Amino acid sequence: MxxxxxxxxxxxxxxxxxxxxxxxxxxxxxxxxxxxxxxxxxxxxxxxxxxxxxxxxxxxxxxxxxxxxxxxxxxxxxxxxxxxxxxxxxxxxxxxxxxxxxxxxxxxxxxxxxxxxxxxxxxxxxxxxxxxxxxLSIKIEGSINDSWVWPNNWYAWNINQIFTESSSSVIFTPEYGTKTPVHKMTSIVVDNHIVTKISSGQVNIPSEGFVLVTGDNSQISKFQVGYSADYKITYNENxxxxxxxxxxxxxxxxxxxxxxxxxxxxxxxxxxxxxxxxxxxxxxxxxxxxxxxxxxxxxxxxxxxxxxxxxxxxxxxxxxxxxxxxxxxxxxxxxxxxxxxxxxxxxxxxxxxxxxxxxxxKNAPVRLQLNGKEIYFDKDPYIEASSNRTLVPMRKIFETLGASVSWASDSTITAVKGDITIKLKVDSDIATVNGVEYKLECPAVLRKGRTFVPLRFITEQFGGNVEMKDGIIRLNIY
Known part of the structure; x- marks a missing residue:
């Protein structure tokens, strides 16, 4: 660019x-x-x-x-x-x-x-x-239980925008405040990717989630408490x-x-x-x-x-x-x-x-390369002080390594690449790889609205290695 x-x-x-x-x-x-x-x-x-x-x-x-x-x-x-x-x-x-x-x-x-x-x-x-x-044209698409296609997909008109139309569907995030606007529609509360509440009217916005406010019954009927839910942004030219x-x-x-x-x-x-x-x-x-x-x-x-x-x-x-x-x-x-x-x-x-x-x-951000190509994140990776391990935004690193990722209703993160399946839980120092438990030097954490995962453990389990050279963390996948 x-x-x-x-x-x-x-x-x-x-x-x-x-x-x-x-x-x-x-x-x-x-x-x-x-x-x-x-x-x-x-x-x-x-x-x-x-x-x-x-x-x-x-x-x-x-x-x-x-x-x-x-x-x-x-x-x-x-x-x-x-x-x-x-x-x-x-x-x-x-x-x-x-x-x-x-x-x-x-x-x-x-x-x-x-x-x-x-x-x-x-x-x-x-x-x-x-x-x-x-x-720019932005499209907001939602999923239920990791399915992005009918009948589990949903949509939103906007984010953090007040609408009065009964057919509207709007996402409210913590950047709007601690509560949604006062309204008479249905509020679907999603906390840490899990639907935790479905009710009418104003509700609290979870600090690590969002609320879908909608009057569209065809959308409301798709959600149940305990289901996982997420949304993604698609960018196109206008x-x-x-x-x-x-x-x-x-x-x-x-x-x-x-x-x-x-x-x-x-x-x-x-x-x-x-x-x-x-x-x-x-x-x-x-x-x-x-x-x-x-x-x-x-x-x-x-x-x-x-x-x-x-x-x-x-x-x-x-x-x-x-x-x-x-x-x-x-x-x-x-x-x-x-x-x-x-x-x-x-x-x-x-x-x-x-x-x-x-x-x-004050300090240059952590830099990463995959097979010699620079990787950029929407939020900076960081080094966890007590373990001296690098943590990176989960979805981006899994996509970069060619793995698919999903959430379960108990907040378990599952990443799959070929015949390798890794499972982690936020704030837990135990992970499993194809059912075998491993103790992590630092757990996955929620930070600034993103799930961060330990870089070295993830990369090595997917068949790569990590080295530091010239101030750059280099990932090599063969």
Missing amino acids: KRRVSILVACVLFILTITTSSFAASSISKDMTVEYSGGKKTVKTVWIDLNDPTIRLDIVCANNKVGTTDSLKDIANLAKDDQTKVLAAINGTYFNAYSDMQPSGTLISEGEVLHVTNSGTVFGIDGGNDFSIVP DYDGATTDQPLSWNNIRSGVGAGPLLLKDSKIAVNAKKEGFTEEKITVSKATRSFIGITNKNQLVIGVVDGVTVNEMAEIAKKLGLTDAMCLDGGASSGLLYNDTYLYKPGRDLSNAVVITQL
Whole structure:
């Protein structure tokens, strides 16, 4: 997904003036004066080097909840901890600023889809800091007892979005809060992949699960307490004409993403078509307004910025003059805000629903390769301190090793590859391989909404080996 296109910026048309400059590792802020067809504009920008593996782009919701608001600075600081420094932040997607504060665009955070809107344009960034901008369509599909086909499959309209239609089906995750909205439909509670409760009205959302709220009786009848249940996201290209194309997108490794728009640039060419993307308000399609944007250069430099008083077409022209190859608008107007090193370069005129936050890890993340090819995860593998063993997200590592995985009603994880069957339980240090018990140096654990499993044990049982070389954990499968 890295951009390899060379571009030539005509110096006659591009005047660059750095009026202020602040430095941090792999990032810099610049005030840039750009000549365009409407005159000159000063653009507040922050540039981030995505070639640095310690850089992370995070999507953060106000108060860590979908549907609330807070200041840009306070949202950004939610991404800070003793291992992570916040470098910069910019406002994210549109939201209902004058009513229920619900987001109006797609949100993907730490590999989890928090909200879906199949219109506009979406940017995504994966575990290797490869950045892409696409017209994205998301489909939410569910399973019962590990079956994804009729009559055990189900679907959802959206995630963490309030609907009042009796036929709706919506998933609510812990990112929405501790409880679902108040409603009169059926709530199906899934905790650690197991259906634990089916009742009407508002219920608690399990911290390691989700709730399906639906009034569709054909879906409700498929669930029973004790059944296993799960859902998955399918990514496809959106043709902007109300239909999903048959072109799948390889977005399963995407860590973070935001849907907003309109699209500004694609492959170094101006590509504005706001109405086709579904935008109808003149303040977005034709009027001059404050615009915020995000884009990428052909050297994998991420650029975020804000400019006052331009149309979307003028914004595209300016983005091209900045040397971007692909770019899109984020929410604008009073929501426009830019933060760098905890200082506002452009202060929003209101509290925000969500933000794009650029962070830097104090230590480089764990790197893995399979037979010489880098493996990227939507959530970082980590080293468990007491055992010094590497734990990795379960589903991704099993898929990478060519194994199928399923859950049983007693929370047993079963992975099968050929004639080898491995069974583990979360928080248990006992595993079985083809019925033979093994004691693990560290158990499988639930962490940040993912099940993590011990890498070496899994790999070796499936006939491979693990070695550390040049700071990279190398898996070899023969």
